[in-house]
Amino acid sequence: MNPSPALNEAKAEEAIHFLNELLQLLPGGVNSPVRALSGLERRPLLIESASQDRVTDLSGRSYIDLCCSWGALILGHANPRVLEALASQLPKGTSYGITSRLEGEIARQVVALMPSIELVRFVSSGSEATMSAARLARGFTGREVIVKFNGNYHGHADLFLVQAGSGLETFGLSSSAGVPQGTVEKTLSLPYNDLGAIRRLFADPNLSHTIAAVIVEPVSGNMGVVPPEPGFLELLRSETERTGALLIFDEVITGFRVSKGGAQELYGIKPDLSCIGKIVAGGLPAAAFGGRREIMSYLAPLGPVYQAGTLSGNPLAMCAGLATLQAIQEEGFYAELERKCHLLLDPVEEAIFNSPLPIALQRVGSMFTLFFGRQSVRNLSEARECDPVLFKRFFGSLLDRGIYLPPSPFESSFISSAHSDNHLTEASEAICAAIHSLG
Numbered sequence: 001m002n003p004s005p006a007l008n009e010a011k012a013e014e015a016i017h018f019l020n021e022l023l024q025l026l027p028g029g030v031n032s033p034v035r036a037l038s039g040l041e042r043r044p045l046l047i048e049s050a051s052q053d054r055v056t057d058l059s060g061r062s063y064i065d066l067c068c069s070w071g072a073l074i075l076g077h078a079n080p081r082v083l084e085a086l087a088s089q090l091p092k093g094t095s096y097g098i099t100s101r102l103e104g105e106i107a108r109q110v111v112a113l114m115p116s117i118e119l120v121r122f123v124s125s126g127s128e129a130t131m132s133a134a135r136l137a138r139g140f141t142g143r144e145v146i147v148k149f150n151g152n153y154h155g156h157a158d159l160f161l162v163q164a165g166s167g168l169e170t171f172g173l174s175s176s177a178g179v180p181q182g183t184v185e186k187t188l189s190l191p192y193n194d195l196g197a198i199r200r201l202f203a204d205p206n207l208s209h210t211i212a213a214v215i216v217e218p219v220s221g222n223m224g225v226v227p228p229e230p231g232f233l234e235l236l237r238s239e240t241e242r243t244g245a246l247l248i249f250d251e252v253i254t255g256f257r258v259s260k261g262g263a264q265e266l267y268g269i270k271p272d273l274s275c276i277g278k279i280v281a282g283g284l285p286a287a288a289f290g291g292r293r294e295i296m297s298y299l300a301p302l303g304p305v306y307q308a309g310t311l312s313g314n315p316l317a318m319c320a321g322l323a324t325l326q327a328i329q330e331e332g333f334y335a336e337l338e339r340k341c342h343l344l345l346d347p348v349e350e351a352i353f354n355s356p357l358p359i360a361l362q363r364v365g366s367m368f369t370l371f372f373g374r375q376s377v378r379n380l381s382e383a384r385e386c387d388p389v390l391f392k393r394f395f396g397s398l399l400d401r402g403i404y405l406p407p408s409p410f411e412s413s414f415i416s417s418a419h420s421d422n423h424l425t426e427a428s429e430a431i432c433a434a435i436h437s438l439g
C-alpha cells in the first residue's frame with residue numbers, strides 16, 4: 001500500500017537527502033556501477049524493502065520488479081520458504097568457517113540437477129566462481145590461454161576484463177584501468193555466435209594447443225538476451241574436446257533459470273566445468289563452480305590449484321539456496337513460469353509487430369530483452385547498434401508507470417514465480433504503451 005501523497009512527499013524529500021549523503025559515502029552512490037543509472041537521466045533507486053514481485057523505495061513508491069536481483073530471485077522477493085529456512089538457521093549460527101551438513105545437502109541437489117558436475121566448490125560470488133574455474137582450467141591443462149566472447153560477462157576478475165575483439169590480432173587488450181597488460185595478454189575475446197572465428201582459432205595448431213579453456217555464457221545475458229545460434233555451442237564442445245581445452249559454461253545467470261538443469265540441459269551439451277550463482281544461493285551471496293571429478297580433483301586440498309574462502313559454504317546462503325533448489329523441482333514449476341512469460345510478453349510481441357520501429361524481443365525461458373533499433377541481435381556489435389536514446393525513453397516511461405527494468409540496454413529482464421497475473425498484465429500494458437509512445 002502506498003502512503004498518502006503528503007507522507008509521500010516528505011519521504012521523497014528524505015530519500016533525496018539520503019541519496020546526496022550516499023553520494024558522499026559510496027563511489028557514485030552505489031556498490032555496483034550499473035545501479036547508478038548512468039546515462040538514463042534518473043536518480044538511482046534506494047530500496048527500503050521488497051516482497052514477492054515488488055520493490056519499495058525510500059519514498060514509499062513501489063515498483064513491479066523485472067530485474068529480480070539480476071536474476072537471483074527466481075522465487076521473487078522474501079519467498080516464505082526461503083525466509084523460513086533462514087529463520088530456522090539464524091539461531092544456529094551465521095558462519096562456521098567449518099563444513100556444515102547444509103553444504104552436503106545443497107551439493108547433492110546441484111550434482112543431481114546438473115549431471116556434468118561431479119564435484120562442486122562453493123564460493124561467495126559469481127566473479128569468484130569464474131576466476132577460480134579459469135585458474136583450475138589453467139592448472140589442469142598446463143596451458144594459459146583463455147578464450148571468451150565479446151559481450152559475455154564473467155564477473156570482474158582481471159583476466160576477463162579485455163576489450164571485445166574480432167580475431168587473433170586483438171589478443172589481450174585490457175578494458176579497465178588498473179588491469180596490468182600481463183594479466184590479460186593470454187585472454188582472447190571473439191565475436192559471439194561466430195562459428196567461422198572459432199574454426200579459424202582452432203585450425204591454428206600453434207595456438208589451439210595453448211588454449212586452457214573456452215568460457216561462454218551458453219545463453220548470453222550480459223549484452224541483453226542473445227541465444228546461441230544452432231551449432232555454436234556444439235562447435236565449442238567438439239573443438240575443445242579435439243584439442244584438449246576445457247569448455248566452461250558460465251551459467252551464473254542461466255543455471256536453474258532457462259531450465260531445471262540450466263542451459264546445458266536445454267541444449268544438451270556437457271561442459272567440463274560450470275559456474276553457477278544467483279539462483280543457487282536464493283538471493284544470498286554465494287556461487288559455485290564444479291565439473292568432472294578428474295578436473296575438480298586438481299583443486300586444493302586434493303590438488304595443486306589453490307582456492308579458498310572465509311565465507312565459502314556460508315550456512316545462511318546454503319539454506320536459502322537449498323530452499324530455492326527444492327522449490328524449482330516441484331512439478332510444473334517451469335511450465336508455470338512459461339505461462340507467466342506468455343502473459344507478460346505475448347501482447348508485447350503484438351505491440352512490436354504494430355510498431356513502425358524495428359524492435360527485437362529475445363527470450364529464453366524467463367529471461368528476456370527488448371532491443372530498440374534492430375529486428376534481431378546475434379552478437380555484441382549488433383547489440384551496440386541499438387538505439388540508447390530509445391532505451392532511455394523506454395526505461396523512464398516504465399519507471400514512471402511503476403515498473404522497474406534492469407537499468408541498461410545490455411541486460412536481461414527476469415520473471416519470477418512470485419509475479420502475479422495482475423502485475424504481469426499491468427507490466428505488459430505499460431510496456432505496450434511505452435513501445436507505442438516511442439513509435
Ligand SMILES: Cc1ncc(COP(=O)(O)O)c(C=O)c1O
Pocket residue numbers: 070125126127128130153154155156217221222250251252253277287
Ligand atoms: C554470466 C555471469 N557470470 C558471472 C557474473 C559475476 O557474478 P557476481 O556479480 O556474483 O560476481 C555475472 C554477474 O552478473 C554474470 O551475469
